[in-house]
Each structure stands twice: as structure tokens, then as C-alpha cells.
Amino acid sequence: MQSHLHLDHTGAIGNFPNATHVVQRKEYEYAFTPDWFAAGGYIRKDFDKPNLKWQFLELNYNDEFDVYGDGVIKIIPTPGHSPGHCSFLITLPNSGSILLTVDAAYTTDHWEEKALPGFLASTVDTVRSVKKLHEYDDKYDALVVTGHDPIRWGEFKKGPEEYYN
Ligand SMILES: [Zn+2]
Structure with a gap:
């Protein structure tokens, strides 16, 4: 899955x-023809390589795509x-829900609506996507993992207990 x-x-x-690379079609197309500031x-x-298997999603804003049809991995535009950015909601039987905002919320400050990230394609869409992800957090009581927050990253459990010994 490509966010x-x-x-x-x-x-x-x-x-x-x-691997099959899953991405929103609009992100794939934009990547070939980005505006000057995003290039x-x-x-x-x-990503422009022969023999790659792509699965292109054509999602509307309020759609979500359940990757395996079992509710475990949902792709959220x-x-x-x-x-064409997407975030991921992962729901595991023993871990509850984990909301991977990826770059839709860069840092905790961005998540808490205190700051905007230095790079974005649309300010309005960026702000509304964070609001949308808060609704997911409220509904699923998720562990929220932002995309680029070095302080929070140190606090997350990243593997089985043996990983830490
Ligand atoms: Zn990015």
C-alpha cells in the first residue's frame, strides 16, 4: 500500500x-505531472519501472477501501x-485499532491543530483530512501514529517483547 x-x-x-502496489489513481497520475512546487x-x-503490478483505487472522499474485506486494513483518502494521499486504519484482534495518519498528520502539533507542516499541496484539504481522521480516532479509539514525529516515535512499541531485550 502506498499512502x-x-x-x-x-x-x-x-x-x-x-508485490501488488496499491495506490490511488489520482496520486499515481499526479506523480507523473506534479506542479512545480511539488515536483x-x-x-x-x-515508481516508473517496468513489470510493476499496480492496483489503482478510484476512491471518493468519503469512501474507505477494505483491503482484504475483513476490516483489518482500511485505506482512507x-x-x-x-x-491522492491516503491514511490507514489497522484493526488487529489483540491490539485494537492503529491509525497510521502517514503524512496527513506530520507531527503531534499538526494532529492537535497547532501547526501546519512545511509542505502541503492544499492547505484546506490538509486541515479537513486531519479533522476527518479525528472522527476515525473518536469512533475506533485508535492509537494514532503520525508520519514524521521523532519525539512520539520513541514511545511506540515496534515489535514483540524480544525486540527490546
Ligand atoms: Zn509526503
Whole structure:
């Protein structure tokens, strides 16, 4: 699953030959024809490769896409950071719900509506996507993981207990 196609999210595309890369069609198309201010965010050779398997989603703003049809991984359109950005709601039986905002909410300050990130494609869409994700958080009581918050990152459990020993 590709939340979006910015360069810090695409380096491994093509490293998994059997993978299907799921992305919103509008993000894929924008990555080939970005506006001037966003062009530095995309490295075309990362995603413009032969023999990649893509699955393009054509989601409306209020749609969500249940990847396996079992409610475990839901893709939520959250435009603003980029035109076709998506966030992910992961719901596991023993862990509850985890809301991966990815870059729809950069940091805790952004999540708490105290600051906007330095890069965005649409300010209005960015603000509304955070509001939308808050509604998911309220509904699912999720653990919220923002995309680029080095302070919060240190607080998350990242693997089984053995990982820490
Ligand atoms: Zn990004």
C-alpha cells in the first residue's frame, strides 16, 4: 500500500517482485505531472519501472477501501499533503485499532491543530483530512501514529517483547 508517492515513501518499490502496489489513481497520475512546487517531492524512477503490478483505487472522499474485506486494513483518502494521499486504519484482534495518519498528520502539533507542516499541496484539504481522521480516532479509539514525529516515535512499541531485550 502506498499512502502516496513522495520520495521518502517509494525507495523500495520494485524490491518485492510479487508485490501488488496499491495506490490511488489520482496520486499515481499526479506523480507523473506534479506542479512545480511539488515536483521535488517525487522521484519518477522510483515508481516508473517496468513489470510493476499496480492496483489503482478510484476512491471518493468519503469512501474507505477494505483491503482484504475483513476490516483489518482500511485505506482512507486523506488528500492535502498530496492530491491522492491516503491514511490507514489497522484493526488487529489483540491490539485494537492503529491509525497510521502517514503524512496527513506530520507531527503531534499538526494532529492537535497547532501547526501546519512545511509542505502541503492544499492547505484546506490538509486541515479537513486531519479533522476527518479525528472522527476515525473518536469512533475506533485508535492509537494514532503520525508520519514524521521523532519525539512520539520513541514511545511506540515496534515489535514483540524480544525486540527490546
Ligand atoms: Zn509526503
